[in-house]
Amino acid sequence: MMKKLATLIFEPFKFFASRNFAEKLSVYLTKNPVVVVIISIIVTLTIIFFTYIFPNITW
Amino acid sequence: MIFGTPIWKLIVDAYVIWVMVFFFMKFLVTNKKILSVILSFVFIYIIAYFANYFGIIVSSIILDYLTEWLPIALIVVMAPDLRRSIENIWKADTKRDNIVMGSEKTKQNIVDAAMFLSSQQIGALMTIEKHNTLDQYSDRAIQMNSIVSKEILINIFTPNTPLHDGAVIIRGDQILCAGAYFVLSDNQNFDKTMGSRHRAGLGISEVSDSLTIIVSEETGSVSIAVEGIMLKLNDRDKLMEYINMFMK
Secondary structure, three states: OHHHHHHHHHOHHHHHHOOOHHHHHHHHHHHOHHHHHHHHHHHHHHHHHHHHHHHHOOO | OEOOEOHHHHHHHHHHHHHHHHHHHHHHHOOHHHHHHHHHHHHHHHHHHHHHHOOOHHHHHHHHHHHHHHHHHHHHHOHHHHHHHHHHHHOOOOEOOOOOOOOHHHHHHHHHHHHHHHHOOOOEEEEEOOOEOOHHHHOOOEEEEEEOOHHHHHHHHOOOOOOOOOEEEEEOOEEEEEEEOOOOOOOOOOOOOOOHHHHHHHHHHHHOOOEEEEEOOOOOOEEEEEOOEEEEOOOHHHHHHHHHHHOO
8 A cells, every 4th residue: 555655656657557547448448339439428418518508507 | 499509500519529529539449559648648637737726836837838749749659550540440340240269170170280380390370360350461361261170280381381471360160361461569578589470479469359379480389379468388288278268
């Protein structure tokens, strides 16, 4: 635990690189293509919300 | 009308945005290197945001400068990977849904051939296809479409014959082609003295879910490469065990 914390403080890039997030994420999204579609829909709805709906909301 | 915008306009806009986001996601997923760089960028952008938010002067100046130039740096540094990813987006899915793996006889023939070639110190490279199609490599090789047999495999790799250089691709019970050339692995973790045959075997295992059997010409040792990992197996039973696990 202390070693992990020390790595995070002194070598933050190494800390993230050694966890291989990109590899894990890529493998997961390749195996589950539906997740890509779902994330795309969420991002699209967020953009639509902030473009069309959010500016017109009166608080 | 939703907030003064016709519904059809909203739907069309949403659809176009969705298509672009979807393609961008696919673009990222197809290349681990780009995804890795993009994640680093996200990390730097988050730090830059907090540096600005808390008014850390020197850091925010440097980070602002970095965030401005990073996209250009990405294009310059990752140009070959970007090109490959863009090509892959438009390609049909290279996964085969209905795969047929080889029979027991095929497995026996492959192992027999590998052990014989090893005993004679004849170099060989045999790739067994799984879900990811290897058509892009077989198209440029010598088509065979013959039933797998020990004799044919030995004959293919016999030195000074036209087909001995390159890899054999096996699909199910068939030898799809011989003399196929793969992209060599640039993995720095492996011995620098590792030959091009081993690097080719490792290279194809990194980009597909295939299993490759490599017989060294110098030492006669038998190795397998799968999912970017290479294992030396000089034992017939161990080789059979791995092939059984892979081809089930």
